[in-house]
Structure formats: structure tokens, C-alpha cells
Amino acid sequence: MNKYTYRILAATVVMALSLGVGAEAKGSVTRTTTDPSITEKALAAQMNQVSKDKTVNFNNMLIQKNLADSLGNVVAPEASNLDIDLRGAVTTAIKNNRDITIADLQRKEAEAAVSQAAAAKNPSVSYSWTGNQFKTRVVSATTGAMNNRSYSQGVNVSFPIWTGGNVEGQINEARYNKNIADVNYYMTEADTKLSAVKAYYTWLEDIKLAEVQDQSVSDYASHLNNVQQQFDAGIVAKLDVLTSNVSLANAKQSSIAAHNARDVAEANLNNIMRIPMNTKLNPLDKDFPEPDFDITMDQAILMAQKYRWELIKADYNVRIANEQLRVARSGYMPTFSVGGGYNWDSAAISKIDKDDWALKGTASWNIWDGGATQAKIKSAKEAIKVAQEDLLKARETVELEVRQDYLNILAYKEQIRATEAAVAEAEEAYKIATVRYQSGVGINLDVLDAELQLNTARTNYITALYNYNIGLATLEHAMGIPAVIHPEFAKAGK
Template structure:
């Protein structure tokens, strides 16, 4: 067989292995669209914000790349079950001539094919471990999604609260400006002292400072949302929505059942236990023999074409061999035994960590439900407080204008009204945040914080 036949045989074997799925072509990684070219026009409600973050946030791009790598790792582990094809081509110079041909130059080409038959369950466990690692990475992807959802929702709710604070601060400034005008009018006609005018001016200046802080907080929350959504900070985005009550009727038992079934950290913990068990199997592979089948083809000659020569017999210039090799480590002074015991203890560690994660998951669900109930009760109280504070302010203004009340009564009533409005907006925001945290604690994606039964 000449060199052309040798290369043709190698090509045929490679093609057969590739068609069997042992050798796979490099997958084309789909190009991700640039965030800079995305259409960000139109209003952004809570659900659209979350959807945008799940698509464009760099954290999501990173975990997707990690998942792609885990998929390639599983394919690599599967490829180890197949045969390995190799070749060699070499030249040797003899100073006294080759013992076969009598010539000084010897050219040899070979083709080698080896197939693992049994590796002490090492290959199987390695592939199963790679598969579990991919499944664990998928759960990590879900975990990153939930974390990102919680961050976007918390910032969006903070933005809505900041806008309510701005509205409350604007109303407070308007009320104080009106009271200052009335106080000035009374002062000019000698009905009120200058001290009341000064008090009104101080309270008005304080309210204006609070308004400036509230407006700055709105800008800060918008910038934070732009960052989470991977939108340029200088881009104007129309965030729309308002704080509202979100019905939630699930019991603690229902929430715990969903959490134990869906939480990605519990899935990751379970996969970690199974991966550790596969490490035990791999560490015990040295207790078994290793069996490999092989086939070798060799051709030689006294020139680079390795096509033989008149000095070679036909059997000496071209031949093939096939066989099976078995090997086993008989004694390693306890190294392999104690290595397997080390992995046994790692399994115990992972199981304990999983149980701890499960306990923490239950506590997180219970804590979120308590925070949800507290915020709901605070909303009820705060709404009544706002109504009462509005009526008290109206009465204080009426009494002052009728000259039967004091300016201090009006300013105190105005302060209590602003405080009641702030408490209501805080309770509404805390309620929405508690709902968001509870769904995340259950491992569920509620993008728009809509009622789910």
C-alpha cells in the first residue's frame, strides 16, 4: 500500500467516526445582538423592564456563556466513549544499514485506532457528571434570572415610590406657599406677628429642600434601572406604572410546596450531591481493570513514499495488527482506597449543605410572608391616617383663617399630612417588594407582579 492509499484510509475512518457523532464539528455560536442597537422607544412598564433585563443584562450573557461551555463539556465527555484515531510518519537513518533492507534510510508510516472497552465505570461516571454539571448550570441560569428579576422589580418599585414622594413634596410646598401668603396678609394688616411669617418661611424652605432630594432620588432610580437594563445612562426612557395592591392568597404550606419544588438553589444542591457521588465512582475506577482494544497499520520503505523496496519482503513492508490490552493497578499503598473515602465524605458534606439550604429556603418563604402581611396591614392603617391628616389640615386652615387657630396648628397639621403620605408610599412600596421577594423565594418568575393562583 502506497502513501496515497494510507491517507485515503485515514480520511475514510475520520469521516465514519464524524458521521457516528464521535467527532463533531465546531458549533457556531449565535451572535448576540448589541444592546446599543436595540429599540428602546415606547413606555417601559414593570414587565417590559424585566424582559429587557433578562435579554440584555451582562450577567445573563455571562451565565448563558457558562451554560454553553457546560454543554460542550458534556459532548466532550460523550466523545471519550468512542475510538481514538492517530497516525505517525517518521524517518530513521542507520549508519550501518537497516537490518531488513540493508539500506541506510528507513521511512515508516502508521495508523493507530484504539477503543476503550472498560475503564472501571470511569467514562460512564465522567459523562454523567458532565450531564449533571450542565443541569446544575441550567439551574444557575434560573437563579441568576430570579436575582435579576428581584433587583429590577425592587428598583422599579423604588422609582414609583420616589415619584409618589415627589408628588407629596410638591403638594406640601403648595400648601406651605398658600399658608405663607395667608400669614403675610394677616401680618400686613397687623393681625399676626412677624414670627409666624418666619416660621412659615422656614417650613417652606425645608419642604423645598425635601422636594429637591425627592427629584434627585427619582433621577438616581432611573439611572439604576437604565444600568440594570443595559441602556445608556443618557438615553431618556419612559418608565410607567404606579404602586398598587397585588392580591396574594397562597397559604404558607402552598408557598413552601412550590419553593421546595422550584427553587434553583435546591436543584443546584441536589445536583452537587449527585456530582459528588459520581466523583466517588470515578475514584473507585482504579479498583477495576482497564480494557482497551487496538488496531495498528504500518507501511514502510526506503524513500518518503513508504511504498517498500526490493529489499523488503511484502510482509515486512506493509502489515497490520489487532489486539486487546488489559491492565490494573494491584496495590497503591492505600492511596486509591483513602481517595474514595475522601469523596464519600464530600457526599456527606454536600447532603448536609443541601439540608441547610432547604431550611434556609423555608425560613426565607416564611419571612417573606410575614413581611407581606405586615406591609398589607400598614397600608390599611396608612390610608386611614392620610384621610384623617387631610381632614385635620383642612380644619386647621379653616380655624386659622377664622382667627380661632394658630399658625403653629396649621404647620403641625401640614407636617403630619406629609408624614402620613410618606408612610403610605413606603408601605405600598414595601408591599410590592415583599410580593417580589416571596415569588423569588418560591423560585417562580412573576415578571409583572401580577396575581397568580
């Protein structure tokens, strides 16, 4: 190479490097207003669309007189009965939930991804066979014979020795993704448990509320009978009969709504358990439990900070970000591999030439890639900061959630005692108002108001018990307590 050629080559390299350094991309200025041209294009595109004529069905099938005839021989599935308690409802829901099944399949998918990433460290074997047909005869380079066909075959093995941390980083990233898939599986079980608990207690609450409304209807009916008797005897005015009748009608309306809410809650619970929705459920729990609550707020927060699923996932995301930085840095590292193989010119595999083998070692080092590696490293470092911020944000969110759930439970506990006392007082007030009216010293409005207050007190008491039990389940979920104890939990604790 003469001096002139060398100078040209050197100048070209320097220019390429200088252009590469100056080509570092920077983001354009972010707009803080909408772009009218984009909106105009979107409107123009919409105007150019051709809408097909659609015939809208205005025939309400529900009011057709012969609807049953149009359905043919469709028969509804026979309803079954099932005795159920909270434990049975949760167990059935976790056993049958499709989201849990999907999460389990995603675990297996993530595990296969780990094997796929690890395969990059294993040796690879390749075989090739090539045949060529020429228009004219050619001279074989090995035998000297003339032929219009040529063949070549080869079996080659390549084994990576060092990839600068690229493969190792990808393997670790795949492993952490597998860990996240496991956590998603456990979290889905916990979510399903909470949904089942809420559905079961909602159903039980609606059962109890329907009973309260039925009792209210019975009380109003009994009072109306008493008012009617006194009116027939000329003791009270017609107004008392009318107002009592209206109160009874309103109570019946509330009872109808309560029974409907109970049936809807039953169907919802059946749906969560994934059993036929027309299954008639029989509750084994006749009343709400009131379990003791013996844990401090600090203990609940500490447990959540250690076991909450979202925090575990956020921790793994930080690790993944660090592995991605390792992969990015591998762009600066050389790579080494060894290999070997056999190659021969023949159409038949049996004609392998045992002497035509080769061993080779390969070293590769990308000295300059135009700044791509540098940009990847910068992006990976920022991604680590984002993952760390997400982790800290998640910890703060979890602590707030636990505090709210804990304080709500304390409030619900006090509400139980307050509403329990209110029920006893309202029952006594209703008895007094009824006796006073029957004795002719009270007025009808006192009885109706006392019955309304009693209905409200009973409803508030049931709601307080419901809120307390739901609050316990919600706090348990917020603390990251697993719904199913898997064998791997014991291994992880060692």
C-alpha cells in the same frame, strides 16, 4: 529464578506494602493562633518593595473656569423619551442583560464538556511517522540493504471496552454540571427580573414621593401667604411669619432631595435595562397596583422546596459527589481495551505492507498504588456528606427566607390599610387647623404640625404600597418561579 532471588523479591514486595500502609498521611494539628514568623516575613517583604514616585493630581477639574474649552468638541448624546411600564421594564432588562448572556455561553461551554467526557468511550485513531539519519550505514532488518536512513510508520486504533466506571462517572459528572449551568441560566433570569422590578418600583416610589414633597411646598407656601396677610393686618405676630417661612424653606429642601432621588432612580432603571442612561422615562403606571395575595405559607414553602434554583443545584451537587466516588472506586477495577493497526518501515505511505497488521487486546489492573485509591475513596465519601449537608442547609435557608417574605407581605398589607386611613385623617386635621387659624381661634404651630403629619402620612402610604409590591416580587423569587417560560420546562414536567 533461584530461591535466593525469589526470597529477596518477596521480601521487597512485603516491605513495599508495609511501608505503603504505614505511609497513610494524616493532617497536622491545626493552629488556633497566628504564626508570628509569617507576619514578620510579610512585613519584611513589604519593606523591601520599592515604591515609585507618583504625582498626585490636586487640580479639581470641576471648578476650572474653562472646563468646556478643554473638552473640545465632545457632545453629549441626545436624550430620548420612552414610555414604560413594569412589563416593558422587565422584558427589556431580561433581553439586554449581560449576565444572562454570559450564563447562556456557560451553558454551551458545559455542554461541550459533556461531549469531551463522552469522547473517552469512543475509539481513537493515531498515525505516526518517524525518520532517522545515521552517521554510518546500517543494515535494514527487513531488506538486508545498507543505508544510513531508516523510517517507520504506523496507523493504530484503540477502543476502550471497560474502564471500571471511570469514564462513565466522568460523563455523568459532566452532565450534571451541564444541568447546573442550565439552572444558573434560569436563576440569572429570575435575579434580573427581581432587580428590574425593584428598580422600576423604586423609580415609581420616588416619583410619588417627589409629588408629595411638591404638594407640601405648595401647602406651606399657601399658608405663608395667609400668615403674611394677617401679619400685614396686624392680627398675628412676626414670629408666625418667621416660623412659616422656615417650614417652607425646609419643605423646599426636601423637595430638592426627592427630585434628585427620582432622577437617580431613573438612571438606575435605565442601567438595568441597558438603555442610554439619559433616556427620559415616562411611567405608564400612575399609581402602585395592589394585587390580591391568595396563597398560604405552607403552599409557598412547598413550592420553594420543589422549584427553588439553589436547591436544584444542591441536589445536582450531591449527584456529582456520588459520581466522583464512582470514579475513585474505579482505581480498584481492571480496564480492558482492544485495538489494532498497520506498521511498516518505509518513507512513503503508499508502500504499506498489507500483511504487516496486528490485533491486540489489553488488560490492565493496578494491584497496589500505595493507598492512593483508598485515600481518594475516603475523600469522595466525605465530599458526599458535605454535599448532603449543603443541601439540607440550603433547604432550611430557603424555608426561612420564604417565611420571612410571606410574613413581611402580610405586614405590608396591614400597613397599607393603616396608612391609608392615616392620610384621610391627616388631610381632615390639616383642613381644620387651617380654617381655625384663618378664623383667629387657632395657632400657627397647629397648622405647621398638621402639615408635617399630613406629609408623613402620605409618605408612609406610598412606602407601604412600595413595600407590598416589592414583597410580592421577592416572595415570587424565593419560591423559584421562573422569569421566562422555556420550552424545556414543559418537557421536564412530563
